Amino acid sequence: MERRSFSIEQKGRTLFGYAARFGDPTPIGGWTETIQPGAFKRSLAGPAAASIRAVYEHNDAALLGRVGAGTLRLSEDDVGLAFELDLPDTTLGRDLSELVKRGDVAGCSFGFIPVKEDWQGEVRSLQDVDLHEITITANPAYQSTSVSVRSKKPVQAIAHARRYLEFLECIR
Incomplete structure (x- = not known):
């Protein structure tokens, strides 16, 4: 009789949270910046979305995932x-998972080019941006951003369990 076990995704391999939050006034240099709902919508829907990546501390050499590879998932909600980010099985990925679990790294940032912005005195409102990256960071400009560790997506856990039960039925 053959037996198979279905590997369960390694715990602590998926990060999730908010790389930016709408309407959160944040001091940036000599001005205050806010992000308006819809600011990322065009970037996420366009053909360049596949090249949006996740990095650590705005360092291109510290690549963590990319939309086009399916390892980074981005969405704009209210x-x-x-974001959801499947960490790579690399030293950086393992170390970052541990740093997030411990709370040493607890925020995010993003790299962009403004497409449409509105200035009211010293307040900059981002209305549309070309998003190039999100970054996981210990020092976010926007303090309301968040990152946490998820051990397994509930949908995947159910799918694994269903396949395992189907397999058990087949061998009985």
């Missing part, structure tokens, strides 16, 4: 720019 709160802000939400």
Whole structure:
């Protein structure tokens, strides 16, 4: 009789949170900046979305994932720019997972080019941006950003369990 076990995704391999939150006034240099709902919508829907990547501390050499590879998933909801990131099985990925679990790294940032912005005195409102990256960071400009560790997506856990139960039925 053959037996198979279905590997369960390693715990602590998926990060999730908000790389940006809407309507959160944040001091940046000599001005205050806010992000408006819809600011990321065009970037996420366009052909360049596949090249948006996740990095550590705005360092291109510290690549963590990319939309086009399916390892980074981005969406804009009514709160802000939400993300899920499957960490690579690298030293950086393992170390970052541990740093996030411990709370040493607890925020995010993003790299962009403004397409449409509105200035009211010293307040800059980002209305549309070309998003190039999100970054996981210990020192976010926007303090309301967040990153946490998820051990397994509930949908994947159910799918694994269903396949395992189907397999058990087959061998009985």
